[in-house]
Amino acid sequence: RKEVEQDPGPFNVPEGATVAFNCTYSNSASQSFFWYRQDCRKEPKLLMSVYSSGNEDGRFTAQLNRASQYISLLIRDSKLSDSATYLCVVNGGNYGQNFVFGPGTRLSVLP
Amino acid sequence: DVKVTQSSRYLVKRTGEKVFLECVQDMDHENMFWYRQDPGLGLRLIYFSYDVKMKEKGDIPEGYSVSREKKERFSLILESASTNQTSMYLCASSSIYASGGNTEAFFGQGTRLTVV
Numbered sequence: 001r002k003e004v005e006q007d008p009g010p011f012n013v014p015e016g017a018t019v020a021f022n023c024t025y026s027n028s029a030s031q032s033f034f035w036y037r038q039d040c041r042k043e044p045k046l047l048m049s050v051y052s053s054g055n056e057d058g059r060f061t062a063q064l065n066r067a068s069q070y071i072s073l074l075i076r077d078s079k080l081s082d083s084a085t086y087l088c089v090v091n092g093g094n095y096g097q098n099f100v101f102g103p104g105t106r107l108s109v110l111p
Numbered sequence: 112d113v114k115v116t117q118s119s120r121y122l123v124k125r126t127g128e129k130v131f132l133e134c135v136q137d138m139d140h141e142n143m144f145w146y147r148q149d150p151g152l153g154l155r156l157i158y159f160s161y162d163v164k165m166k167e168k169g170d171i172p173e174g175y176s177v178s179r180e181k182k183e184r185f186s187l188i189l190e191s192a193s194t195n196q197t198s199m200y201l202c203a204s205s206s207i208y209a210s211g212g213n214t215e216a217f218f219g220q221g222t223r224l225t226v227v
Contacts (some may be wrong), residue, residue, distance in 0.1 A: 042220070043201055043221045046216075089216075099203075102153070
């Protein structure tokens with residue numbers, strides 16, 4: 001079993017749609033959780049950290065369920081500019097050293 | 112604005128050449144990482160360093176070495192480049208101290224290396 005698994009994708013959605021990404025992780029000792037966004041041929045960039053209480057940033061909402069070892073990302077009112085690959089990332093190291101990246105889910109928002 | 116800078120965006124090298132990829136960060140981060148990213152395989156850790164002169168092997172260290180002589184600089188060395196090392200190489204850094212406890216990774220812009 002892979003350490004971090006994500007929906008295989010790709011997701012093709014119309015503008016304005018709501019889309020949800022799911023992620024599961026196997027290391028119950030993981031301490032930090034993130035969603036990164038990666039545009040084609042560019043580096044990954046932090047979209048948002050994920051906190052136990054859940055957090056929201058504009059159209060983006062992230063949820064964490066430690067008991068189920070499950071992370072989600074919800075994008076509301078999708079824009080063309082949201083088209084990218086979304087990476088689920090967990091970190092289990094004591095000093096932030098053990099980043100484990102999911103394979104990513106590609107999103108295409110269509111006009 | 113925090114920054115991780117890789118020395119080259121694109122690089123073409125010949126089989127057997129020694130290749131140096133340089134990475135510099137200006138955030139005084141303790142941790143630095145080298146990853147490679149290939150289609151269908153995601154990001155795979157080659158080496159990381161948690162302090163000057165300290166290094167740890169990642170998942171795929173074979174064929175690579177690293178050097179960290181200064182805190183801000185982490186170099187990846189391909190001792191004898193081979194065609195199967197053609198890939199996108201990404202450097203990242205992170206702090207061991209983070210507000211809120213979340214130690215995010217900051218990435219450089221990547222180096223696309225082609226070995227011919």
